[in-house]
Amino acid sequence: MDISKANFGILDGQEVIAFTLVNDSGMSVTCLNYGCIITKILVPDRYGKMENVVLGFDSVEEYLQHSPYFGAVVGRVAGRIKGASFELDGESFQLTANEHGNHIHGGIKGFSHVIWEAADFQEDGEIGIVLTYQSPDGEEGFPGELNVKVTYVLTNDNELRISYEAQSDQKTIVNLTNHSYFNLCGDLKEDILNHQLTMNSQAILELDEQLLPTGQVLDVEGTAFDFRESRLLKDGTFSTHPQNVLVGNGYDHPFVWNEQEERVITLVDPESGRSLRVETDQPSVVVYTSNQLEGDFHIAGVQARKYLGVCLETQGYPDAIHHSHFPSIVLEKGERYRSTTTYYFLAQ
Template sequence: MKVEKQSFGKTASGEEALLYTITNKNGMSVNFTDFGAIIVKIIVPDRWGKLEDVVLGYDDLASYEHNEPGYGSLIGRNANRIKNAVIHINNKTYNLEKNDGQNNLHGGSISYNKYMYKTKVLCEDNLASIEFFRVSPDMEQGFPGELKVSMTYTLTDDNELILKYHAVSNQDTVVNLTNHSYFNLSGHGSGTVLNQKVKILANEFTPTDDELIPTGEIREVSGTPMDFQTLKSIGQDIFKDYIPLKQAGGYDHNYILNNYKNNQGNTVEKAAELMDDKSGRVMEVYTDMPGMQLYTGNFITGTETGKEGFVYEKQGGVCFETQYYPNSCNTPNFPSSIRKAGETYDHCTIFKFSVSK
């Protein structure tokens, strides 16, 4: 296992950013930067051994300072949407930034992907880890409590990329962290993911209103275009005349994972799978989180240049954002994203890569 680092340039404020690369014995490699704790590249072999970068992103630091789609990003303090950009904790109201209509999205326009992180590197024979950590001060983004947060990425020789989230606050607060990588198993510049197949181990999802805020309803996926209980192509039903798909312009919905329903997330279990028949690449998603947002890049504009000069198309990547449900801090019948002072937030997600026969 090999870990390398190099300069990734300076931020607009003059801070030096570094690019870290972990490579395993199979030739799989992952690039990260301490600006935003962002995943910059994931390079994995296809069924013939050809290596390809399978996540959307940018070649330069300046682009990541803007990064409106959130490519590769650590998202916090709260992933996804909060209705009316308001939270209530201990009978006190906190007003957040309205950066998505009247709602708060991903904590605000400055999410956790816009800060510099300190780093620790651990390298062993069969795995290597990089921990990115910082202190989010009290009332940053409008959230109460000083939050000590760390994001640890580990690459194994089994082609597993393990994401471990850890946080603790000195006040009761909302904590809901995720990673916002856009995957395209044919290669980041290969076009849309509509022909790639998805399976989600979830019997239910949370329908939304027109602003993509869950209504509180829990709905069965069976018999609807939301059903991914068996492998099917993303494009098979995405353009169907179905209200949730019309509201979001595609898939942008939270699935209630069976693992959490069955054992309250006490173990890390398989939640989803992405398969690309063209390259033979397969990615399995494992997590202990209660929900997962399937997002098919519906808001990619088709005008912005990404890595290697490619202009990414709408639906050019798909996200598997493991999470507490959107607006769960304000919805009593959802698993709560509120952490008590001193209570540890520890969650794990794994992206495991392989090839089909």
């Protein structure tokens, strides 16, 4: 196993460092101390060919100009917060409004656009990076000084484990996720519409016209949202279900689990033989098929376009602070937020 570092650029006078973790079978994960961004994950196909299975850029400038959160840790709160405001114990907090009057993914900078402190480590059968950030009281409008730690661990079983911890000196709200766009074809040779997705979720959260949860929970039975048996992602692009049409013909929805359901997601690309198994302790996952990914730019030489990647954003329910029947994302003073999501890469 090996860890290497390389200069990835300079941002506001600070060095952006790319850390590359390599296990004994040659799988590698590259991440930055900027935004905790995962830029590359190299895994073998069924013939042993190593290729990148996430969307990412080769320079800091491209991330600044074009990235829709490629590979980044987003927070303090992932997803949208209605009206860019919320109340805690009768006190109102006004957040940065960075999307149609709402707050999304932590604000203009959030956690995805700052330099984190980073340190690498190696233990028996594991290597990793620990990234820490101290978010000051009032940053993007959130109360409390929040100390955050994100740990990336690579094992010899081709397993990438992402652990999150956070603690605040005031009552606040926290909901963290990683926003990687996966494409198991490798090196963006094809889009993800022929990927097969399976997960034991019986319900999604209904979205309104601003893509905010309405508070209603919809049963997936008989719809293109039913992934309890393996289903092609392209099914969502052809579906006439109002929720598929609403998000640009595809998926951009929180799938939710009850406490008894196994929180496992499996993504398979039959062509390459690659598969990804995701296990999480979070109550929901936002599945986003990059329906809005368009623009006059390239990603590793490939023109940006819809359906080039799929995000599997494990997290608490979006906008939970405005829906009392959703699992709470309130973090009490001194309490420790913890969450872990593990990604297993296989070749079949």
